[in-house]
Amino acid sequence: IxxxxxxxxxxxxxxxxxxxxxxxxxxxxxxxxxxxxxxxxxxxxxxxxxxxxxxxMHARMIHSPSGRQSQLPYGTKGQYILxxxxxxxxxxxxxxxxxxxxxxxxxxxxxxxxxxxxxxxxxxxxxxxxxxxxxxxxxxxxxxxxxxxxxxxxxxxxxxxxTYIPHGYMELTMPPNNGEFAMKPNYLHIWPRNTFMMIALPNLDKTFTCTLFMPFEDFEKITTGDKVIEFFQNYFPDAIPLIGVDALKRDYFRLPAQAMVSxxxxxxxxxxxxxxxxxxxxxxxxxxxxxxxxxxxxxxx
Structure with a gap:
């Protein structure tokens, strides 16, 4: 089965x-x-x-709130995950x-x-x-x-x-930019923000699958498209032009945040x-x- x-x-x-x-x-x-x-x-x-x-993916690419990026390699030179x-x-x-x-x-x-x-x-x-x-x-x-x-x-x-953890997750898609990846593709992109985070993984079709992990009560506070954009402006400003304002407003409400269970x-x-x-x-x-x-x-x- x-x-x-x-x-x-x-x-x-x-x-x-x-x-x-x-x-x-x-x-x-x-x-x-x-x-x-x-x-x-x-x-x-x-x-x-x-x-x-x-x-x-040779390294993690860490995105700071200001948009600065820094690399954390996964292993020695030449090593990577897929x-x-x-x-x-x-x-x-x-x-x-x-x-x-x-x-x-x-x-x-x-x-x-x-x-x-x-x-x-x-x-x-x-x-x-x-x-x-x-x-x-x-x-x-x-x-x-x-x-x-x-x-x-x-x-x-x-x-x-x-046991359920207090966090849920939601997936968003970052489309290609002029037919190419919108970010450097050979990295696991991470936006760490204390109690929540977003990650992005590259796909063969030149998109990135972005996953937002956050406590459910924080998901529930965001009730309108304008609040989605305000939230991203505060915590993930560099991702807004890459995903797109209209796409963020639409995709955030496409499905509810999903639970994670052990x-x-x-x-x-x-x-x-x-x-x-x-x-x-x-x-x-x-x-x-x-x-x-x-x-x-x-x-x-």
Whole structure:
């Protein structure tokens, strides 16, 4: 039961095994139609076709309130991290997995229930019909709000906790300037401002994905387009001409600020019937892209 990125990578490693598991993959949505993922930092492992499409970031570029910029390198000369488009990353992994005859992808299937004794899963389809599938092993990679984990919660001696931090996040887009990046592309741009901050990651289409992290009460104080511009003039003045006044007024209210949750639970498995992986087992806040890095290292080692 999958959610990107962990689900796609897990399925790929399962089908790569020499003993050749038969792998059935179920998604609640059609991932091939989703194109609105933001960029994430990603430590490259062995996916040369993915790494080749990443943008190297050699340092953090710190933006002061006055607009002065200073660099903080990530490592020694020549070292860098990558900004990789998550939509492309998921497509590459799905494409790799589905090339194997022992893999079947099933989109638009929402898990409703499953049996810890028999491994029988019940799914709801978009047309209202139901599907039942039996599996020897259920791998729950379906995120922080895992449907697979609900069965774990019904069992005794299963420990679970979730905690929200007081900050939320909101994404804004910085468009290209005359067909080129509006800022230097080989940096993770950061605007640190005490209790809140904004970052910007470069994308292959010459845009930057800007993410504003801020306490919810501060988000809620900004109720009009003029207040958005006033806020940016006070704290991120150099970003206003790069994003655009009209775009800021529009995009700030396009979606509400999103919450960030950490999840802890144990144990991660029920006998040899089911195992939780990724955010379903241990969502981490603050994340810093470490979820994807940890996933990659788990499978690598």
């Amino acid at each position: 999958m959610a990107p990125f962990f689900g796609n990578l897990s399925s790929a490693f399962l089908v790569w095994r020499p003993d050749g598991y038969e792998v059935l993959i179920y998604f609640i949505v059609n991932l091939l139609k989703i194109t609105t993922y933001k960029s994430y930092t990603f430590v490259p492992i062995c996916f040369s076709q993915i790494v080749s499409k990443g943008i190297p 900004s990789v488009d998550r939509a492309n990353l998921n497509k590459e992994l799905l494409t790799e997995a589905e090339t194997y005859a022992n893999t079947k992808l099933n989109f638009n299937h929402k898990l409703q229930d499953w049996s810890t004794e028999t491994g029988l899963m019940t799914f709801a389809r978009l047309d209202g019909s139901k599907a039942q599938v039996q599996a020897d092993l259920i791998v729950g990679c379906d995120g922080a709000f895992s449907a697979v984990r609900k069965q774990f919660l019904r069992r005794t001696r299963f420990n679970y906790s979730q 999840v802890k639970c144990s144990p991660y498995h029920i006998d040899d019937k089911c195992v939780l992986m990724g955010d379903a087992a241990h969502a981490v806040v603050p994340f810093y892209g470490q979820g994807m890095n940890a996933v990659s290292k788990i499978h690598l080692y």
